Amino acid sequence: xxxxxxxxxxxxxxxxxxxxxxxxxxVLTSDQVAAxxxxxxxxIRRSLGDLRRAGLVExxxxxxxxxxxxxxxxxxxxxQVYDAVGGEQPFGLHRTEPNLECPVGRGIRPALNQTYxxxxxxxxxELADTSIADVLRETLTN
Amino acid sequence: xxxxxxxxxxxxxxxxxxxxxxxxxxVLTSDQVAAxxxxxxxxIRRSLGDLRRAGLVExxxxxxxxxxxxxxxxxxxxxQVYDAVGGEQPFGLHRTEPNLECPVGRGIRPALNQTYxxxxxxxxxELADTSIADVLRETLTN
DNA sequence: ACGGCTGTAACAGAAAATGTTACGACAAGG
DNA sequence: CCTTGTCGTAACATTTTCTGTTACAGCCGT
Numbered sequence: 001x002x003x004x005x006x007x008x009x010x011x012x013x014x015x016x017x018x019x020x021x022x023x024x025x026x027v028l029t030s031d032q033v034a035a036x037x038x039x040x041x042x043x044i045r046r047s048l049g050d051l052r053r054a055g056l057v058e059x060x061x062x063x064x065x066x067x068x069x070x071x072x073x074x075x076x077x078x079x080q081v082y083d084a085v086g087g088e089q090p091f092g093l094h095r096t097e098p099n100l101e102c103p104v105g106r107g108i109r110p111a112l113n114q115t116y117x118x119x120x121x122x123x124x125x126e127l128a129d130t131s132i133a134d135v136l137r138e139t140l141t142n
Numbered sequence: 143x144x145x146x147x148x149x150x151x152x153x154x155x156x157x158x159x160x161x162x163x164x165x166x167x168x169v170l171t172s173d174q175v176a177a178x179x180x181x182x183x184x185x186i187r188r189s190l191g192d193l194r195r196a197g198l199v200e201x202x203x204x205x206x207x208x209x210x211x212x213x214x215x216x217x218x219x220x221x222q223v224y225d226a227v228g229g230e231q232p233f234g235l236h237r238t239e240p241n242l243e244c245p246v247g248r249g250i251r252p253a254l255n256q257t258y259x260x261x262x263x264x265x266x267x268e269l270a271d272t273s274i275a276d277v278l279r280e281t282l283t284n
Numbered sequence: 285a286c287g288g289c290t291g292t293a294a295c296a297g298a299a300a301a302t303g304t305t306a307c308g309a310c311a312a313g314g
Numbered sequence: 315c316c317t318t319g320t321c322g323t324a325a326c327a328t329t330t331t332c333t334g335t336t337a338c339a340g341c342c343g344t
Contacts, residue, residue, distance in 0.1 A: 004233075004234055004331080004332060004333090005233070005234040005235060005236055005237055005332085005333090006332090007233050008233060008234065008235050008236055008254060009236070011250075011254065012236070012240065012246065012247075012250050015246050015250060016244070016246045019245065019246055029288090029289065029290090030289080030290075031289085035241055035244070036240060036241050036244040036246055036247045037236065037240055037241070037247070038236070038238050038239060038240050038241045038247065039236075039238060039333080039334075040333080040334055040335065041289095041290095042291095042292090042334075042335075042336090043333070043334070045289095045290065045291065045292085046291090046292090048290095049290090049291070049292090059289095059290070059291095060289090060290090060342090060343095061289070061290060061291095061340085061341045061342055061343090062287095062288080062289075062290090062341055062342025062343045062344090063286090063287060063288050063289075063341095063342065063343045063344065064288080064289085064342090064343060064344085065288070065289045065290065065341085065342080065343085066289080066290090067290095078257065088232075090230075090232040090265065091146075091147070091149050091150060092146060092147040092150065093147060093150050094147055094150055094151070094154070094179065094180070094181075095147055095301090095302070095330095096180050096181060097180060098154065098178060098179055098180050099177055099178050099179070099180045102158070102177070102178040103161065103281070103282060104154060104157050104158045104161055104178055104278075104281055105154075105178045105179070105180065106281075106284070107280070107281035107282060107283070107284035108153075108154050108157060108277070108281045110280070110281075110284040111277050111280035111281040111284060112150060112153065112277070114280060115220065115268070115269075115272050115277070118268050118271075119265055119268045119269065122264040122265060122267065122268045123232065123261055123264060123265065125264065126257070126260050126261045126264045127257075127261065129260075130257050135250070135253050135254070135257070136246075138249070138252070138253035138256060139245070139246055139248075139249035139250045139252075139253040140245060140249055141249070142248070142249040142252040142253060146300085146301060146302090147301085147302090148301090171319090171320065171321090172320080172321075173320085181302085181303075182302085182303055182304065183320095183321095184303080184304075184305090184322095184323090185302070185303070187320095187321065187322065187323085188322090188323090190321095191321090191322075191323090201320095201321070201322095202311085202312095202320090202321090203309085203310050203311055203312090203320070203321060203322095204310055204311025204312050204313095204318090204319080204320070204321090205310095205311065205312045205313065205317090205318055205319050205320075206311090206312060206313090206319075206320085207310085207311080207312090207319070207320045207321060208320075208321090209321095237332090237333070238333095
């Protein structure tokens with residue numbers, strides 16, 4: 001299984017920003033976030049860069065720079081994060097085009113796209129139901 | 143995106159077996175299935191081997207060997223296929239353990255597991271709603 | 285102007301999925 | 315019982331993707 005962890009990394013960063021904000025810390029640097037996630041600061045800058053383009057976080061440059069949430073944790077859903085970091089399809093179609101001379105090879109891709117589309121919608125519904133505030137609350141109770 | 147195509151390959155093979163069966167062809171060899179999927183016969187043997195272990199297909203050895211469905215196409219759901227081929231999680235957790243000295247690093251994995259578990263259940267519900275017979279019908283209308 | 289931090293390119297490394305070759309095991313049919 | 319065609323699986327090659335790392339230019343408070 002090659003599941004990527006981008007949604008996890010981004011959610012972790014946002015949750016950490018939310019907690020820091022609540023504690024009165026205005027901004028966090030990518031080094032500080034990286035220390036919590038336990039990875040390289042560049043990974044964090046890439047991830048938070050995606051979130052900035054989606055309008056979920058703000059960045060300050062220059063001396064005393066760093067990241068902060070662009071809106072309240074209750075207003076950020078995991079679906080927004082998923083879209084921001086480039087949501088991936090759970091299932092891939094054929095890597096090489098199937099044999100179009102076979103009736104199954106010809107028609108199966110649209111048929112599967114239909115089913116896979118329903119799965120994707122189900123995923124989106126679940127992700128839309130969870131906010132960063134929810135994740136932070138759950139995180140602190142564990 | 144690294145989505146793997148195992149569910150797609152397995153479903154394609156089953157759909158092709160279902161159509162062949164309806165046409166009166168008792169068994170298909172892995173070469174014949176591979177020709178429709180447009181891949182290597184070994185890939186098909188591996189995939190159908192998973193399905194055989196799950197009781198979804200039967201195999202005949204020796205001369206005149208090949209594969210056939212072990213039950214009616216209406217009785218095979220994509221959820222069974224998903225489980226047979228080793229369903230993968232849509233989202234991965236951190237690759238390296240987060241910093242456990244940080245409250246977020248300590249509690250976020252169980253929190254995310256909870257949300258990711260709900261997503262997984264939603265996926266399973268959708269897959270359970272589609273059978274190979276459904277896929278075959280959709281495939282032939284396209 | 286200085287210093288600290290972001291933004292991004294470029295490359296290295298690792299991991300996973302897929303594709304390929306090869307060969308032993310097996311069973312139907314002569 | 316021997317031939318023939320196919321499965322089962324190991325071993326390896328290839329491709330792709332994700333992650334990690336280094337490096338450096340750009341920005342902006344102080």
